[in-house]
Amino acid sequence: PIVPALWVPVHPAQLPFTAAALQFNHSGFGAAYAEEGFYGLIKLKYLRDEYERAVYLLAKRIVQVAEETTLAPGHSPSFDSLPSAFGASGAEQTLKIVIVSSPGEGAVDDDDRGGGKSAVPDWNPYEHARPLAELAAYxxxxxxxxxxxxxxDDVSPEDLLTGGALSGPALLLVDPGALLEPERRERLSALDSSVPPWVGVMVPGSAPQPGVRDQEHPGPPDLETVAPLMSRRCRAVSRVAVTGVATAEMFSEVFPKLAKAMSAQFATHAPSYPPAGPPGRPSLYADGPELAAGTRHEQEAHGDWRA
Structure with a gap:
C-alpha cells in the first residue's frame, strides 16, 4: 500500500520511523489528494478545484490543531544540542571552521556552535542577518x-601544524584584510607548508581590486600568494573560492562544495587505525612452557611422546 504524504505519495517502507508513527487520515482532504498528493494536484490542471479544496481543508486543520494544543512554559534548548527527530543518518561527520578575520572584529560566544566557551570573531562581510560564523555553522x-x-587567533600554531585542532576536514574562512597583518600572514604560510590535504581555505566577501592599490596604501596580498597549496586545491573545486565569494547566496553555494571536497580528501588520505589482530595461538599447557618441556622429557622416557 501507498501512504499519501502532503507533497507526494510515499511507500510505508520509505517513511522515517518518526513520520511512520504518526496517524492521520489523508482521505479527509479528498480522494484526488490522497492518490496524487499536492504535487499531483498542482501539476494536473483538471484537478485545480481539488487542489484549492485540499489547501482549504489543510488550513482548517492547522488552525484546529493550534487551537486545541496547549504547550506548557519551558526553556528553549540550544538547537545544536537536540538530537535529530529522524535518527542518525550514519557515521557522524565533523567539520572545523576557522575564522581568520581582521584585528578589532567583535567577538561572540561560541557555546551554541559546538566550540565550547571560546569566542569567535563577529565578522559579517555580507551584512547578513547573522555573522559569518553562524551562517557557516548553519x-x-x-x-x-x-x-x-x-x-x-585562539588556535595555537602547535595545534594547527600538528593537526591537534584540525584533526579532520577543515575550512579556513579568510578576511582579505587579515592578510595585512604580518603575523597572520606568517602563520598562514607556515600552516600552508605543512597542512594535510583535507584542510582548505576560502575568501568570503569581495576581494580588493588591483586598481585600488598604491604605494602609500597597498592592499592586502592575494591569498594564493600567502597560502598557495590550500588555495590551489580549493580553486580546483570553485574558482571564486580564493578570489572572493561576493554574496551570501554565492557563499551558500560554494561553502558546501568545499566542505564535501575536504571531507572526501580526509576519507581518502587520512591514516587508518585498524584494530589489533587476533592474539597468538594459545599454549595447550596451562602451566607454561617449562612444565611442558618437562612433561615431554618424561613422555620420551616412557616412549609415549608423539611428534
Whole structure:
C-alpha cells in the first residue's frame, strides 16, 4: 500500500520511523489528494478545484490543531544540542571552521556552535542577518556535519601544524584584510607548508581590486600568494573560492562544495587505525612452557611422546 504524504505519495517502507508513527487520515482532504498528493494536484490542471479544496481543508486543520494544543512554559534548548527527530543518518561527520578575520572584529560566544566557551570573531562581510560564523555553522549542519567554529587567533600554531585542532576536514574562512597583518600572514604560510590535504581555505566577501592599490596604501596580498597549496586545491573545486565569494547566496553555494571536497580528501588520505589482530595461538599447557618441556622429557622416557 501507498501512504499519501502532503507533497507526494510515499511507500510505508520509505517513511522515517518518526513520520511512520504518526496517524492521520489523508482521505479527509479528498480522494484526488490522497492518490496524487499536492504535487499531483498542482501539476494536473483538471484537478485545480481539488487542489484549492485540499489547501482549504489543510488550513482548517492547522488552525484546529493550534487551537486545541496547549504547550506548557519551558526553556528553549540550544538547537545544536537536540538530537535529530529522524535518527542518525550514519557515521557522524565533523567539520572545523576557522575564522581568520581582521584585528578589532567583535567577538561572540561560541557555546551554541559546538566550540565550547571560546569566542569567535563577529565578522559579517555580507551584512547578513547573522555573522559569518553562524551562517557557516548553519550550512554545515544542513550537510549533516557536526561543526566546530574556532578563531584563528585562539588556535595555537602547535595545534594547527600538528593537526591537534584540525584533526579532520577543515575550512579556513579568510578576511582579505587579515592578510595585512604580518603575523597572520606568517602563520598562514607556515600552516600552508605543512597542512594535510583535507584542510582548505576560502575568501568570503569581495576581494580588493588591483586598481585600488598604491604605494602609500597597498592592499592586502592575494591569498594564493600567502597560502598557495590550500588555495590551489580549493580553486580546483570553485574558482571564486580564493578570489572572493561576493554574496551570501554565492557563499551558500560554494561553502558546501568545499566542505564535501575536504571531507572526501580526509576519507581518502587520512591514516587508518585498524584494530589489533587476533592474539597468538594459545599454549595447550596451562602451566607454561617449562612444565611442558618437562612433561615431554618424561613422555620420551616412557616412549609415549608423539611428534
Amino acid at each position: 550550512l554545515a549542519r544542513n550537510l549533516d556535519y557536526r561543526a566546530t567554529v574556532l578563531s584563528f
